[in-house]
Amino acid sequence: MNNPNINMATLxxxxxxxxxxxxxxxxxxxxxxxxxxxxxxxxxxRIKRGEALYRAGDKFDALYAIRLGFLKSAVMSSDGxxxxxxxxxxxxxxxxxxxxxxxxxxxxxxxxxxxxCILPFDRLEExxxxxxxxxxxxxxxxxxxxxxxxxxxxxxxxxxxEERLAAFIxxxxxxxxxRGYSRSEFVLRMTRAEIGSYLGLKLETVSRVLSRxxxxxxxxxxxKHVQIMDFEGLxxxxxxxxxxxxxxxxxxxxxxxxxxxxxxxxxxxxxxLR
Amino acid sequence: MNNPNINMATLxxxxxxxxxxxxxxxxxxxxxxxxxxxxxxxxxxRIKRGEALYRAGDKFDALYAIRLGFLKSAVMSSDGxxxxxxxxxxxxxxxxxxxxxxxxxxxxxxxxxxxxCILPFDRLEExxxxxxxxxxxxxxxxxxxxxxxxxxxxxxxxxxxEERLAAFIxxxxxxxxxRGYSRSEFVLRMTRAEIGSYLGLKLETVSRVLSRxxxxxxxxxxxKHVQIMDFEGLxxxxxxxxxxxxxxxxxxxxxxxxxxxxxxxxxxxxxxLR
DNA sequence: CGTTTCGTTGAAGAGTGTCAAGGCCAGTGG
DNA sequence: CCACTGGCCTTGACACTCTTCAACGAAACG
Numbered sequence: 143m144n145n146p147n148i149n150m151a152t153l154x155x156x157x158x159x160x161x162x163x164x165x166x167x168x169x170x171x172x173x174x175x176x177x178x179x180x181x182x183x184x185x186x187x188r189i190k191r192g193e194a195l196y197r198a199g200d201k202f203d204a205l206y207a208i209r210l211g212f213l214k215s216a217v218m219s220s221d222g223x224x225x226x227x228x229x230x231x232x233x234x235x236x237x238x239x240x241x242x243x244x245x246x247x248x249x250x251x252x253x254x255x256x257x258x259c260i261l262p263f264d265r266l267e268e269x270x271x272x273x274x275x276x277x278x279x280x281x282x283x284x285x286x287x288x289x290x291x292x293x294x295x296x297x298x299x300x301x302x303x304e305e306r307l308a309a310f311i312x313x314x315x316x317x318x319x320x321r322g323y324s325r326s327e328f329v330l331r332m333t334r335a336e337i338g339s340y341l342g343l344k345l346e347t348v349s350r351v352l353s354r355x356x357x358x359x360x361x362x363x364x365x366k367h368v369q370i371m372d373f374e375g376l377x378x379x380x381x382x383x384x385x386x387x388x389x390x391x392x393x394x395x396x397x398x399x400x401x402x403x404x405x406x407x408x409x410x411x412x413x414x415l416r
Numbered sequence: 417m418n419n420p421n422i423n424m425a426t427l428x429x430x431x432x433x434x435x436x437x438x439x440x441x442x443x444x445x446x447x448x449x450x451x452x453x454x455x456x457x458x459x460x461x462r463i464k465r466g467e468a469l470y471r472a473g474d475k476f477d478a479l480y481a482i483r484l485g486f487l488k489s490a491v492m493s494s495d496g497x498x499x500x501x502x503x504x505x506x507x508x509x510x511x512x513x514x515x516x517x518x519x520x521x522x523x524x525x526x527x528x529x530x531x532x533c534i535l536p537f538d539r540l541e542e543x544x545x546x547x548x549x550x551x552x553x554x555x556x557x558x559x560x561x562x563x564x565x566x567x568x569x570x571x572x573x574x575x576x577x578e579e580r581l582a583a584f585i586x587x588x589x590x591x592x593x594x595r596g597y598s599r600s601e602f603v604l605r606m607t608r609a610e611i612g613s614y615l616g617l618k619l620e621t622v623s624r625v626l627s628r629x630x631x632x633x634x635x636x637x638x639x640k641h642v643q644i645m646d647f648e649g650l651x652x653x654x655x656x657x658x659x660x661x662x663x664x665x666x667x668x669x670x671x672x673x674x675x676x677x678x679x680x681x682x683x684x685x686x687x688x689l690r
Numbered sequence: 691c692g693t694t695t696c697g698t699t700g701a702a703g704a705g706t707g708t709c710a711a712g713g714c715c716a717g718t719g720g
Numbered sequence: 721c722c723a724c725t726g727g728c729c730t731t732g733a734c735a736c737t738c739t740t741c742a743a744c745g746a747a748a749c750g
Contacts, residue, residue: 217566217567217569217570219570219574219575220654220655221655223570223574224574225566225569225570225573225574227566227569227570238559238562239559239562239563239566240559241555241556241558241559242556242559242560242562242563243560243563247563247566248566267548267552270548270551271548271551274541274544274545277544277545277551278541280555281515281554281555281558282515282516284515284555284558284559284562285512285513285514285515285516285558286516286517287562288512288513288516288558288561288562288565289513289516289517289521291562291565291566291569292491292499292501292513292521292522292565293491294569295491295499295501295565295568295569295572296491296493296497296499296501298569298572298573298616299499299572299613299614299615299616300493300497300498300499300613300616301493302737302738303737303738333695333696333697334696334697334698335696339573339574340573341573342572342573342574343738343739344738344739344740345696345697346697346698346699346738346739346740347737347738347739348697349697349698349699350698350699350738352698353698353699365696365697365746365747366696380494381494381495576705576706577705577706607727607728607729608728608729608730609728617706617707618706618707618708619728619729620706620707620708620709620729620730620731621705621706621707622729623729623730623731624706624730624731626730627730627731639714639715639728639729640728640729
């Protein structure tokens with residue numbers, strides 16, 4: 143759009159200055175390590191809303207660190223149904239699925255204008271060899287994604303619509319908070335249909351459940367704008383204790399369950415997963 | 417049980433002789449590499465049916481290569497619901513979820529008496545540094561697991577009970593075949609409830625759908641024994657073209673869809689995923 | 691300002707879940 | 721060897737959640 147020269151200049155990377163550093167880099171890197179890294183991260187790239195950063199079947203040649211924006215990953219079934227497998231925001235690293243067979247296995251689509259840092263894979267490979275900390279960090283990221291997906295499988299496999307949506311909202315809230323935004327008020331970048339695909343629900347169900355939450359004063363919804371009014375209430379729904387639609391179950395039981403929930407140690411980051 | 421000395425002796429590892437090598441090792445390792453590897457793989461371990469190799473919250477200190485047997489991974493929701501996230505058989509590497517935070521995030525339970533090779537993590541780390549091929553192979557395994565889980569999410573998020581079970585049976589069949597067993601006749605090592613948990617269904621639904629498949633001559637079921645009679649029929653169900661219960665949909669459309677299905681290139685190994 | 695996409699809501703129906711009863715099988719102990 | 725037990729599987733009837741179909745309103749876009 144603008145003069146490409148100016149773009150290239152302004153887009154030169156500086157991981158050391160990047161305020162997303164804590165999100166995508168391992169802790170305790172030396173200055174020298176970071177210099178190495180800045181050689182790796184060659185350039186940035188901008189994707190407009192609706193465009194794909196890559197598509198299933200494209201040759202895998204890079205990972206991407208999201209600087210700004212919002213994207214979805216999705217896979218397609220043989221008969222054309224789309225399944226959104228995750229939503230990504232600033233600080234996330236995407237493209238991890240491409241490593242398996244050197245071909246991306248999912249589509250990555252920008253839900254709003256997005257800017258990413260390109261991490262070319264061949265240089266990443268070199269770097270891993272010279273920098274054990276980097277290699278380990280990379281493996282951790284992959285493993286974290288596996289753990290996250292375990293949480294989604296739990297959600298898809300054993301939760302009701304209300305639990306899924308409560309968990310979804312709380313998870314988004316948490317991620318916004320980590321990035322310095324409000325945890326209680328944010329704008330959904332995806333459509334109801336995309337939320338539904340991610341949660342294994344139809345868009346009408348998503349809309350209805352959000353309305354129900356709104357009616358019960360758990361949240362305020364206005365199209366894409368969401369404000370959380372009652373975190374505790376949402377958490378109770380995730381734990382499968384309260385169903386806003388039906389007669390409230392035995393309150394004593396609910397409290398006992400809440401106690402039980404306080405105990406577990408591991409925080410998966412996915413509401414509802416122990 | 418037996419004399420532990422004898423056990424230790426017979427249990428000394430020999431990756432070079434192991435007939436599962438192609439499954440768990442990267443191709444093109446030098447003899448020297450393999451020698452290194454055999455230092456890594458210290459000992460084996462036996463787990464009896466019903467026992468856990470590890471549990472969520474246990475300190476992560478090793479990966480395991482399954483030599484013989486059958487296991488399930490499962491995560492638990494805060495209110496006690498179990499979600500089976502995968503079934504593992506010989507040649508699989510398990511424990512990948514532990515790397516993320518150095519603590520396993522799932523339970524790994526043997527569904528039959530099982531024998532595994534222990535890959536202590538500290539030695540794996542060393543090895544990765546001296547052996548780039550190993551490090552890359554390891555990253556690929558992690559990425560493959562991510563791709564597999566994408567397939568499961570597709571299944572859980574957008575398929576009907578019959579499609580899920582057809583996909584499940586075909587996937588098992590394929591994995592048995594890869595290991596030299598019959599692809600058309602095998603024994604399920606897991607219960608209906610465990611299949612249901614994995615597929616996001618109740619055990620009664622699993623039972624009913626299997627009965628329906630049996631009634632339609634797609635398979636023969638006798639408790640845990642399954643024989644596939646009609647692969648094509650199962651594949652059609654996965655593609656969402658045929659529903660055995662209902663009136664057959666427009667046949668022409670089905671054929672068109674089948675054509676569309678033939679085109680895509682990537683084989684995810686998960687029936688139904690492009 | 692028209693067109694399109696997106697979101698909400700209602701009514702009816704399909705697909706699974708729930709509850710319950712009974713059968714099959716392996717293991718155990720008399 | 722047989723009866724008993726407990727776990728697993730099957731099947732039916734009914735309830736319920738979610739989907740489907742449809743209509744309409746609101747926002748976004750060119």
